[in-house]
Amino acid sequence: MGVAERKAREKEELRDLILRAARKLFTENGIEQTTIRNIAEAIDYSVGTVYVYFRNKDAILHALHSQGFGMLASYFSVLASVADPMERLRAMGRIYIKFGLENRDMYELMFSTKAPMTFLCATDQPEWDEGKATFTALSSTVAQCLEAGHFAGHSLQPLSFMFWSLVHGMCSLEISQRTQGVNLTDPSAIVDQAYTEFLKLLDHF
Amino acid sequence: MGVAERKAREKEELRDLILRAARKLFTENGIEQTTIRNIAEAIDYSVGTVYVYFRNKDAILHALHSQGFGMLASYFSVLASVADPMERLRAMGRIYIKFGLENRDMYELMFSTKAPMTFLCATDQPEWDEGKATFTALSSTVAQCLEAGHFAGHSLQPLSFMFWSLVHGMCSLEISQRTQGVNLTDPSAIVDQAYTEFLKLLDHF
DNA sequence: TTTTATTTTGAACGTTGTTCATTTTATTTG
DNA sequence: CAAATAAAATGAACAACGTTCAAAATAAAA
Numbered sequence: 001m002g003v004a005e006r007k008a009r010e011k012e013e014l015r016d017l018i019l020r021a022a023r024k025l026f027t028e029n030g031i032e033q034t035t036i037r038n039i040a041e042a043i044d045y046s047v048g049t050v051y052v053y054f055r056n057k058d059a060i061l062h063a064l065h066s067q068g069f070g071m072l073a074s075y076f077s078v079l080a081s082v083a084d085p086m087e088r089l090r091a092m093g094r095i096y097i098k099f100g101l102e103n104r105d106m107y108e109l110m111f112s113t114k115a116p117m118t119f120l121c122a123t124d125q126p127e128w129d130e131g132k133a134t135f136t137a138l139s140s141t142v143a144q145c146l147e148a149g150h151f152a153g154h155s156l157q158p159l160s161f162m163f164w165s166l167v168h169g170m171c172s173l174e175i176s177q178r179t180q181g182v183n184l185t186d187p188s189a190i191v192d193q194a195y196t197e198f199l200k201l202l203d204h205f
Numbered sequence: 206m207g208v209a210e211r212k213a214r215e216k217e218e219l220r221d222l223i224l225r226a227a228r229k230l231f232t233e234n235g236i237e238q239t240t241i242r243n244i245a246e247a248i249d250y251s252v253g254t255v256y257v258y259f260r261n262k263d264a265i266l267h268a269l270h271s272q273g274f275g276m277l278a279s280y281f282s283v284l285a286s287v288a289d290p291m292e293r294l295r296a297m298g299r300i301y302i303k304f305g306l307e308n309r310d311m312y313e314l315m316f317s318t319k320a321p322m323t324f325l326c327a328t329d330q331p332e333w334d335e336g337k338a339t340f341t342a343l344s345s346t347v348a349q350c351l352e353a354g355h356f357a358g359h360s361l362q363p364l365s366f367m368f369w370s371l372v373h374g375m376c377s378l379e380i381s382q383r384t385q386g387v388n389l390t391d392p393s394a395i396v397d398q399a400y401t402e403f404l405k406l407l408d409h410f
Numbered sequence: 411t412t413t414t415a416t417t418t419t420g421a422a423c424g425t426t427g428t429t430c431a432t433t434t435t436a437t438t439t440g
Numbered sequence: 441c442a443a444a445t446a447a448a449a450t451g452a453a454c455a456a457c458g459t460t461c462a463a464a465a466t467a468a469a470a
Contacts, residue, residue: 169371
């Protein structure tokens with residue numbers, strides 16, 4: 001009976017091997033170099049083997065996208081030490097932006113690329129667990145801000161989504177290269193400046 | 206001497222024909238159905254002919270992206286009648302969102318897809334005229350708000366970019382299907398609700 | 411009419427994601 | 441241990457993609 005367990009473990013190991021190769025290709029050369037053939041070649045297996053362990057490319061991209069949320073969580077881990085909810089909210093945005101700009105391809109995969117969502121829809125599982133958890137983390141911080149008397153008269157979910165949209169918009173525009181060629185005084189600093197500007201607005205609440 | 210002129214006109218006409226077919230395929234079936242072969246087939250020309258009039262696919266997508274900015278400008282045209290800069294700023298955001306959600310594929314092409322920017326870089330023309338014009342339109346409205354005494358102590362460019370990021374973030378998250386599966390009370394209304402929430406924040410400035 | 415210039419063609423190339431009959435390897439059974 | 445069975449790995453093949461380019465078709469000029 002130890003055989004079935006070993007088989008299962010070996011299956012899991014090869015799955016991980018594929019994923020590690022995919023991740024390496026992905027982080028080093030971007031998504032366009034992350035092809036099934038490149039992955040297979042990197043681990044000395046055939047193309048067909050990859051399809052034994054993953055239904056299709058979307059499944060691989062979804063797995064990578066999940067790893068990305070693990071990375072984001074570790075970025076967020078320092079927030080535990082920030083007691084004041086407003087301060088934590090501010091720090092959360094900074095860290096989110098930092099993560100996005102330090103892991104551009106990964107960020108794109110997590111929040112822009114359609115593949116991970118397509119994969120979820122294809123598996124009839126309309127629950128985006130990783131996104132849900134992250135949004136909940138933001139939302140609970142905002143809830144604490146509301147409880148502390150900030151943002152009087154505002155609703156939790158729309159307010160939280162507004163914060164998310166703001167930092168996501170900055171990352172997205174920067175990553176998709178929309179900040180260049182718009183005649184900004186300092187294109188490379190605009191995201192930081194704009195977020196600082198937003199924090200100034202927040203001082204009134 | 207009329208020959209050269211007619212030739213030039215015919216060349217322009219075929220170019221437009223290609224572009225119209227591309228646009229039709231694009232708006233009706235999305236970007237994935239807009240292939241060179243589909244375009245060529247739609248106008249009863251061969252694949253090679255398309256490449257006589259456009260360097261590559263990025264060039265076609267860039268031309269479509271430019272048309273998108275024309276559409277956005279016509280959405281914005283009603284803003285001319287709004288005298289108060291703050292009110293115009295608010296309306297601008299609403300219209301921007303409306304445009305984005307009513308023309309999702311086009312919006313993606315204009316503000317997310319890399320192709321149009323790649324095309325610009327390839328032609329050694331680092332000026333994104335369409336984006337520049339649109340950002341300037343926003344920026345000048347924000348400038349008028351500043352002159353009217355709003356947003357005291359804030360800087361023009363970062364503040365403008367912050368507004369842009371906010372509405373872009375909402376459109377982007379919605380279009381890339383990140384608002385579904387996050388356990389929102391009303392996913393379909395979250396963008397409107399969040400923007401309304403933002404307008405409430407603006408009331409203090 | 412012949413020569414030259416322009417425009418159009420579509421087969422061909424290299425990639426891509428994906429499939430699946432076949433082979434190889436491992437396990438179980440007699 | 442050998443034969444039968446199950447599982448895993450293979451890689452050729454398919455369709456579709458963007459792209460190229462020598463050749464053919466057409467138009468203009470001589």
